[in-house]
Amino acid sequence: MSAETDARTGTAAGLAAGSPAVAGSGDSRIHNIGYRSYDGPRLGRAYARRSLYTQSLRGAYGLGRSAKSKVLPMILFGVMCLPAAIIVAVAVATNLKTLPLSYTGYALTTQAIIGLYLAAQAPQSVSRDLRFKSIPLYFSRPIERSDYVLAKFAAMTSALLILTGAPLVILYVGSLLAKMDFVEQTKGFGQGLVSVAVLSVLFGGLGLVVAALTPRRGFGVAGVIALLTISYGAVSVLQVIAMTADANSAVKWIGLFSPITLVDGVQTAFLGASTSFPGGSGPSTAFGVIYLLVVVALVLGSYAVLMRRYRKAGL
Template identity: 70%
Template sequence: MATEQPVRTPDTPVGDQTRIHDIGYRGYDGPRLGRAYARRSLYSQSLRGAYGLGRSVKSKVLPMLLLVVMCLPAGIMVAVTVVTKSGELPLEYTRYAIVLQAVISLYAASQAPQAVSRDLRFKTVPLYFSRPIETGDYVRAKYAALASALFILTAAPLIVLYAGALLAELDFADQTEGFAQGLASVALLSLLFAGLGLVVASVTPRRGFGIAAVIAVLTISYGAVSTLQAIAHVQDSTGAVVWIGLFSPVTLISGVQSAFLGAASSFPGGASPSDAQGVVYLLVTLGLIAGAHGLLTRRYKKVGL
């Protein structure tokens, strides 16, 4: 092993035995794939992690179980439709996610902390930013991964319903239109739930606290809003029913699809937003999605230092 003689300076103590050893490290001279590759890799790894792929068997149980729970009612509905030769599905495509919102909220609550809390807890975020990846890349990759995972969760049962409807020989045009409306609805829901879930989960490095907080935001808010809407309906305040729906993620999506996707209203008494109110619902939903992205970016500019 080659050594170099130390360079003696006036400040070097007499008898100093300092040596610089060449231990054979070589610089990397291969291709550098850059930020885009790093962003795609982080997205892919986060999406796989949302379903426990590449992780322990224990990590796969809950997400896979929730996926089965989401698809099972759709399979039952298809079986009933085929056997009874009914002329329509028991549930509209746009209503499916609203009915099973508790399962979707539980999935978001379990996977949002998994996506970000571990990095905060083990202080690995600065390591990401030591590579050719910036704060915006990290946030967009995590956001897109959780939104994609939620879209898979919510779109899979719609595919089962659509395939079953075609198997039952229901009207192709009607079913295709309903299926497309359902996909648009769950895509918007996935973006909203992913944003809110990640913002809440990024506040604490403790996964348990993150799960409880996300459940509170997504589920408890829906229960409170539904209760207030029911009270307003009993008091014949139809206008109040619609405006109260702005304060829960689930009722926001329900209002948007009632106004723009031809879905039946899930509000008490069948109250539905007018065109102007529908625009307000859409703007609030898009504002929450954009705001969630902005808050995440601001958050990770601090923790990445």
């Protein structure tokens, strides 16, 4: 009995001293591993959502990741800005009175670069989380499914807005350096920002949906490229055929079936931009309402599909 009493006394003393203690005989052990309660601030869902947004936005440009991850997004960003820099240099050197490329036409002209960027970064944003099963780690924190989807959606939209908005800033600053009309350039710059904002929200949602449908990044890249290029190619061919057949009204209806032509139609109808539709006849303001409704439906639909995707994944 004395030995047992001494063992218990030693155990209690060890725990009181905060050091590992052993009690009992055989393999039975009691260890003080030093658990302590957390008395710091509880930052909650809003902080977790902001952190996920910031991390996703930084990741879209390779920040905080390996040097190899920074190469492609930074190259595409540079290629996106290069034409604007060249236009500015020519405008300043030759004293041009207007820019040779409009603010609203810049993103449509460089749509291939935007498509490549989206195809590369949308899978990086969501496919890797699914593939490596890191999603449950997010939801072990005070964050819900809607927080995750909103943070990823907002981050991809912001990344695209930076990509498409930076060249417009270069054009605007260059036009002022070339002493072009301030009011005209400011108006055009504002219209361009609205146009690329619509493009960023639409493209960001569609890109994330395609990428979230598969945990394989390669499939996500191919899917995003196919969505943008095949739809635009098919719509462009059909519009030319309709124009050749004198079915001018059909040209506008066909334009509803491609993300690129949707943005073209919206900015033509509401921002006074020149259209790239065959014949140079874009949708009127009344018909543009249909284009705008389709854009809104696609954005909301993208959010709903993403929510369903993560619900189906058991999150």
